[in-house]
Amino acid sequence: MKAIAVEPGAGEPTLIERPRPEPDDGEVLVRTLRVGVDGTDHEVIAGGHGEPPAGADRLVLGHEAVGVVEEPNGTDLAVGDVVVPTVRRPPNGTNAYFERGEPDMAPEGQYHERGIVGADGFMSKYFTSPADCLVSLPRELADLGFLIEPISISEKALEHAFASRSAFEWELESAMVLGNGSLGLLTLAMFEHVLAVDRSYCLGRRDRPDPTVDIIDDLGATYVDSRETPVDEVPDAYEGMDLIYEATGYAKHAFQTVEGLAPNGVGVLLGVPGSWEFEVDGGRIHEELVLHNKALLGTVNSHRGHFEAATETLAQLPEWFTDDLVTGVYDLASYERAFETGDEVIKTAVEFDTL
Amino acid sequence: MKAIAVEPGAGEPTLIERPRPEPDDGEVLVRTLRVGVDGTDHEVIAGGHGEPPAGADRLVLGHEAVGVVEEPNGTDLAVGDVVVPTVRRPPNGTNAYFERGEPDMAPEGQYHERGIVGADGFMSKYFTSPADCLVSLPRELADLGFLIEPISISEKALEHAFASRSAFEWELESAMVLGNGSLGLLTLAMFEHVLAVDRSYCLGRRDRPDPTVDIIDDLGATYVDSRETPVDEVPDAYEGMDLIYEATGYAKHAFQTVEGLAPNGVGVLLGVPGSWEFEVDGGRIHEELVLHNKALLGTVNSHRGHFEAATETLAQLPEWFTDDLVTGVYDLASYERAFETGDEVIKTAVEFDTL
Numbered sequence: 001m002k003a004i005a006v007e008p009g010a011g012e013p014t015l016i017e018r019p020r021p022e023p024d025d026g027e028v029l030v031r032t033l034r035v036g037v038d039g040t041d042h043e044v045i046a047g048g049h050g051e052p053p054a055g056a057d058r059l060v061l062g063h064e065a066v067g068v069v070e071e072p073n074g075t076d077l078a079v080g081d082v083v084v085p086t087v088r089r090p091p092n093g094t095n096a097y098f099e100r101g102e103p104d105m106a107p108e109g110q111y112h113e114r115g116i117v118g119a120d121g122f123m124s125k126y127f128t129s130p131a132d133c134l135v136s137l138p139r140e141l142a143d144l145g146f147l148i149e150p151i152s153i154s155e156k157a158l159e160h161a162f163a164s165r166s167a168f169e170w171e172l173e174s175a176m177v178l179g180n181g182s183l184g185l186l187t188l189a190m191f192e193h194v195l196a197v198d199r200s201y202c203l204g205r206r207d208r209p210d211p212t213v214d215i216i217d218d219l220g221a222t223y224v225d226s227r228e229t230p231v232d233e234v235p236d237a238y239e240g241m242d243l244i245y246e247a248t249g250y251a252k253h254a255f256q257t258v259e260g261l262a263p264n265g266v267g268v269l270l271g272v273p274g275s276w277e278f279e280v281d282g283g284r285i286h287e288e289l290v291l292h293n294k295a296l297l298g299t300v301n302s303h304r305g306h307f308e309a310a311t312e313t314l315a316q317l318p319e320w321f322t323d324d325l326v327t328g329v330y331d332l333a334s335y336e337r338a339f340e341t342g343d344e345v346i347k348t349a350v351e352f353d354t355l
Numbered sequence: 356m357k358a359i360a361v362e363p364g365a366g367e368p369t370l371i372e373r374p375r376p377e378p379d380d381g382e383v384l385v386r387t388l389r390v391g392v393d394g395t396d397h398e399v400i401a402g403g404h405g406e407p408p409a410g411a412d413r414l415v416l417g418h419e420a421v422g423v424v425e426e427p428n429g430t431d432l433a434v435g436d437v438v439v440p441t442v443r444r445p446p447n448g449t450n451a452y453f454e455r456g457e458p459d460m461a462p463e464g465q466y467h468e469r470g471i472v473g474a475d476g477f478m479s480k481y482f483t484s485p486a487d488c489l490v491s492l493p494r495e496l497a498d499l500g501f502l503i504e505p506i507s508i509s510e511k512a513l514e515h516a517f518a519s520r521s522a523f524e525w526e527l528e529s530a531m532v533l534g535n536g537s538l539g540l541l542t543l544a545m546f547e548h549v550l551a552v553d554r555s556y557c558l559g560r561r562d563r564p565d566p567t568v569d570i571i572d573d574l575g576a577t578y579v580d581s582r583e584t585p586v587d588e589v590p591d592a593y594e595g596m597d598l599i600y601e602a603t604g605y606a607k608h609a610f611q612t613v614e615g616l617a618p619n620g621v622g623v624l625l626g627v628p629g630s631w632e633f634e635v636d637g638g639r640i641h642e643e644l645v646l647h648n649k650a651l652l653g654t655v656n657s658h659r660g661h662f663e664a665a666t667e668t669l670a671q672l673p674e675w676f677t678d679d680l681v682t683g684v685y686d687l688a689s690y691e692r693a694f695e696t697g698d699e700v701i702k703t704a705v706e707f708d709t710l
Binding site for chain 1: 462610634654
């Protein structure tokens with residue numbers, strides 16, 4: 001069968017031939033429909049992140065998949081069920097995090113991530129997965145099922161943010177996304193259409209006309225140009241934010257977020273910037289966290305419950321939004337186009353098959 | 356009546372004469388027993404923090420009080436009830452934070468703090484307070500009632516820390532207090548005797564023999580000398596901490612805390628350091644927060660519920676601990692001694708009267 005794989009350091013994915021996998025006990029054979037491409041895939045391709053399975057020279061890409069059950073193999077799933085796989089798998093035998101259904105909380109070394117680190121991804125005509133790592137999706141959402149994984153990331157981040165504010169009465173009236181990539185725009189749409197945030201904002205650094213700024217406008221949110229208004233000046237220029245969701249990977253944003261928050265606000269960090277030394281007014285940040293009861297949380301990955309929540313969320317997002325967000329779905333003959341970047345590209349996927 | 360007050364910038368408290376206050380409707384007249392002294396009092400005395408009531412040239416000190424009801428004034432309290440007052444009061448009429456019982460979440464400008472900012476404190480023979488700002492205390496705890504306010508600060512901080520970790524299964528097995536002042540030692544005692552933390556640590560910068568290090572040892576905790584082991588090196592030298600409680604006001608600790616935490620850990624910040632610029636590896640801190648689901652929370656002040664929790668906590672602390680912690684209780688004739696500092700001083704109080 002065809003698969004899209006990358007050799008560490010090669011800088012671009014290639015089409016390879018792999019044997020069709022056989023499901024083990026408890027595993028299901030899934031026929032792949034679509035697999036999304038995101039920033040992590042680009043990092044893996046560039047060689048800055050991820051690694052192939054032990055002993056392999058190539059990694060099959062893809063962690064944002066949707067497929068259809070081909071062989072239920074004695075599990076509770078049925079032929080034709082539309083399913084989305086979770087991403088983390090136990091590395092060498094199970095561990096406590098996987099056993100309690102919270103692989104997203106496992107520390108480094110205690111998980112593989114399919115398509116990212118230590119395990120092949122889903123960019124192949126078929127893949128196998130334990131049935132309990134597959135979340136069922138209504139058939140009418142199958143075309144957009146590759147958005148479930150990124151939405152699940154925000155489901156987790158927002159769950160942790162709300163939990164951190166649960167010891168007191170907290171209302172989410174103003175919220176800002178840092179970053180106008182596909183994850184940022186998905187989260188902004190969640191603010192508007194699921195959480196019904198009164199006033200939502202999205203920070204970017206693009207000139208109009210721009211397709212992402214058009215989406216921000218159409219969602220009814222306010223576009224904030226970071227070249228004019230840095231995050232720490234947002235309270236003066238607009239208002240302090242009850243919640244800031246960082247999806248830029250720009251490390252200074254993590255610290256500016258503290259100043260950008262309203263009293264009792266929470267900043268959730270999603271980026272993975274790597275080492276970078278710079279000067280901060282650490283005393284001021286420390287004091288501001290304390291005197292205004294602010295919180296800064298990092299979150300990564302997501303568990304099955306977040307995937308389930310994401311299916312509810314996806315059903316609530318308006319059709320025009322997902323139409324505008326998904327700028328390209330490419331079949332295997334033109335899979336390279338799914339990995340192209342540029343200001344006109346927001347979200348892409350590779351299509352392996354149709355329902 | 357006698358009161359202990361400070362003139363902004365004078366650098367030391369003085370004994371002054373004030374008329375005995377008359378309780379308004381809903382207020383109670385309280386005869387003061389003891390009032391504790393803490394770091395905030397020293398900051399107020401030094402002129403770095405706080406301000407007298409509008410139009411006044413002096414501020415009566417003291418926010419850690421215990422007293423006995425002298426005139427219930429038609430409230431539900433009774434003559435002879437032992438009570439501890441909360442600290443924040445509405446500044447000019449009430450506001451939403453006070454109305455919902457969460458004055459600790461009010462932003463700057465929306466509260467006065469008795470003995471600190473905008474309102475006289477409790478260091479006088481009598482004080483008045485709304486009955487709903489008084490928390491009853493068992494008579495046998497009256498002598499130590501001035502510890503309720505500082506304990507309540509940690510009750511709040513720990514409540515927020517636990518809330519922030521409530522979206523997943525989290526066990527508090529290792530915890531470290533940064534700072535061996537009285538608040539730090541009280542919190543360390545809570546780790547050992549209330550939360551039953553498996554392994555607790557306290558960071559300081561004192562040579563043995565030292566009375567605070569003796570208390571750390573006697574609590575069964577591990578003393579960590581920050582001159583040998585900075586906070587960010589704690590995981591290598593000891594273990595990553597599930598919880599770090601910062602009570603030093605040293606801004607670099609806020610950032611080092613992220614590295615000092617175990618995966619999924621939470622740092623709670625209590626210090627108010629003021630502006631101080633320094634270099635950090637911001638990319639590394641950002642990434643570490645994200646990849647290991649860490650949280651950093653600031654918290655300040657406490658509400659009535661935290662005072663009530665603190666009365667339960669105080670009852671659970673061993674007698675030897677409070678005996679060693681309270682290094683001096685001084686009557687009005689020698690009140691100056693309660694404000695002296697030094698390596699032999701841990702916690703002091705002024706005694707205005709006895710039960």
